[in-house]
Amino acid sequence: MKLARVGFAITVVSFVLLAGVYVRAFAFTPIEAAQGPAQKIFYIHMPAAVWTEIAVILLGIAGIFFLFLKDKRLDRFAEASAEVGTALGAVVLGTGPIWGKTVWGTWWAWEPRLTLFLLLFLLLVGYLILRGAVTDDVLRPRYAAVLGICCMIVVPFVHLSVYMFRGLHPDPVVIKPSRPSLPPEMLLTLGLSFAVFTLLYIGFVAQRVALARLREESGHA
Amino acid sequence: MSDLWRDAWTLARKDLLIEYRSRTAFLSAAVFTVLVLLVFVFGRDPTAVAAVDLAPSALWVTFTFAAMLALNRAFQLELENQAFDGLLLSPASRWSLFLGKLVGNLVFVGSIEALGLPLFVLFFNVSLGTSLFPLIGVLALATVGFVAVGTLFSAMAIRTRFAELMLPVLLLPFVLPPLMWAAQATTALLAARPLSEIRGSLYFLAAYDIVFVTVSILLFPFLVEE
Numbered sequence: 001m002k003l004a005r006v007g008f009a010i011t012v013v014s015f016v017l018l019a020g021v022y023v024r025a026f027a028f029t030p031i032e033a034a035q036g037p038a039q040k041i042f043y044i045h046m047p048a049a050v051w052t053e054i055a056v057i058l059l060g061i062a063g064i065f066f067l068f069l070k071d072k073r074l075d076r077f078a079e080a081s082a083e084v085g086t087a088l089g090a091v092v093l094g095t096g097p098i099w100g101k102t103v104w105g106t107w108w109a110w111e112p113r114l115t116l117f118l119l120l121f122l123l124l125v126g127y128l129i130l131r132g133a134v135t136d137d138v139l140r141p142r143y144a145a146v147l148g149i150c151c152m153i154v155v156p157f158v159h160l161s162v163y164m165f166r167g168l169h170p171d172p173v174v175i176k177p178s179r180p181s182l183p184p185e186m187l188l189t190l191g192l193s194f195a196v197f198t199l200l201y202i203g204f205v206a207q208r209v210a211l212a213r214l215r216e217e218s219g220h221a
Numbered sequence: 222m223s224d225l226w227r228d229a230w231t232l233a234r235k236d237l238l239i240e241y242r243s244r245t246a247f248l249s250a251a252v253f254t255v256l257v258l259l260v261f262v263f264g265r266d267p268t269a270v271a272a273v274d275l276a277p278s279a280l281w282v283t284f285t286f287a288a289m290l291a292l293n294r295a296f297q298l299e300l301e302n303q304a305f306d307g308l309l310l311s312p313a314s315r316w317s318l319f320l321g322k323l324v325g326n327l328v329f330v331g332s333i334e335a336l337g338l339p340l341f342v343l344f345f346n347v348s349l350g351t352s353l354f355p356l357i358g359v360l361a362l363a364t365v366g367f368v369a370v371g372t373l374f375s376a377m378a379i380r381t382r383f384a385e386l387m388l389p390v391l392l393l394p395f396v397l398p399p400l401m402w403a404a405q406a407t408t409a410l411l412a413a414r415p416l417s418e419i420r421g422s423l424y425f426l427a428a429y430d431i432v433f434v435t436v437s438i439l440l441f442p443f444l445v446e447e
Contacts, residue, residue, distance in 0.1 A: 067440075119398070122394040123395075126394055130377070133387055134381050139380060142446075146377065154394075157425070161398050
């Protein structure tokens, strides 16, 4: 029960901080010259996208350790991470078109990065569907771990393909071989937003893990 | 090592022999391939879309779905009379069980493709010329990776609810990247572009194959341990 309460507290704090980040984004961060105010959505879009990917990677790592240690906690964490990743992925797929409509003039473009993010999202959805479809309590964590590992391994391929195609999506402005090309004020806002999303992820996962434990204890796993 | 391959071959041979004697799965997959190709031919307005524009998508969609049928069958076969428990009790290692299923599936899917490719050339009126062998290479590379992941997932899917639906839902996101590369390479080949243009796609397909065949072999024992 304690974990749920801590998770809830972290989540509340991070929502307040997220509001703070947006005050900073609107009032104290310059407007991007080419994209205008629409660029402000980037401060949600990008951290959520990064955390979706990290969630998939953590899912795989938890899977590897689960297969060897058979620790139930790892499975609960993997389940939580996948669910939170899916929610954050939905945020990315929701905010992307809003931005795209203003800047590209279209809600959705069959553009590699979009397509591949959609793919990442579908991987997570597939993972959750598999969890729901295995009735055996012994098999479920094991199958989920195997699928989670595969999901993690396919991510680099998804990334490599992105660089094979030239698309509409803006090129990376922060994590790239050369120095970040984002102006320092924007970079700071982005950094703060990323920190808030980190907290948000932790808060959500803690609550979800607590829920999984409760379900197991009550026999409704 | 030799034991591994001998056991794998025994299992693959058993599966293929069952298939050879009944021919139900092969015939239905073959007819399915023809039908999907026909859907593509009739689903296109010949005055608006040239056959060659649609050809790469038609080829890959057809083969993906046909392979999906084959993959579902591989472990379904073992569900009857708890045959799979028998396999697990046999002295064959888990790795050879996986390799056997993989080889069986590859032969099955390969035969479907060998049948589908000439039909595809006929229906879509594509002139392959010198790109025939590179296209076969692309097909082979894409099929190996796809079937490896598919074999691993079908071992899970058969023991879930909605087994037939589960495999495509799990597998398609995994095969979309290689399908993308394969379809691009096919487009380039059908347009008679130089081979150097598809080199990138071939590298990707090969890397995908190596990684996913290895991963599937390593992970399979965890799926079947009791």
